[in-house]
């Protein structure tokens with residue numbers, strides 16, 4: 001997966017910005033497994049969710065010998081990311097959208113698409129603003145907290161080696 005913001009707007013070549021856009025939600029689970037927790041199913045995710053935590057570990061950041069880590073929770077999300085926590089709506093009909101709001105509470109990005117769960121993986125495919133961008137997350141839902149994990153190329157260095165952990169809290173069913 002690439003970061004659509006960076007692809008469309010080279011001036012937005014900013015890792016934090018990219019993180020917000022693509023995921024707040026983030027990602028993606030290719031080879032990560034759930035050693036614990038109950039199986040996720042569709043009904044467990046239907047509702048409104050809000051980000052509470054995100055950690056991205058970028059080893060060999062942009063092909064350097066250093067590691068960059070971005071870690072935010074509800075106490076410092078706005079200060080560090082210059083945006084509100086993201087609100088995501090998973091609907092029973094298999095559609096979703098994720099509202100990204102700035103500190104003035106104006107929506108600056110609101111991707112929408114289709115979602116489905118298979119086993120402990122969540123598959124999301126955007127239909128707006130670009131069609132066909134897909135994400136896969138390892139998902140675990142325990143009542144009101146959902147955790148997403150995966151690997152991605154956040155620093156856009158060509159290697160899918162950046163680890164993502166994100167948690168969201170259910171706002172309503």
Ligand SMILES: [Ca+2]
Pocket residue numbers: 058152153154155156157158159160161162
């Ligand atoms: Ca990378």
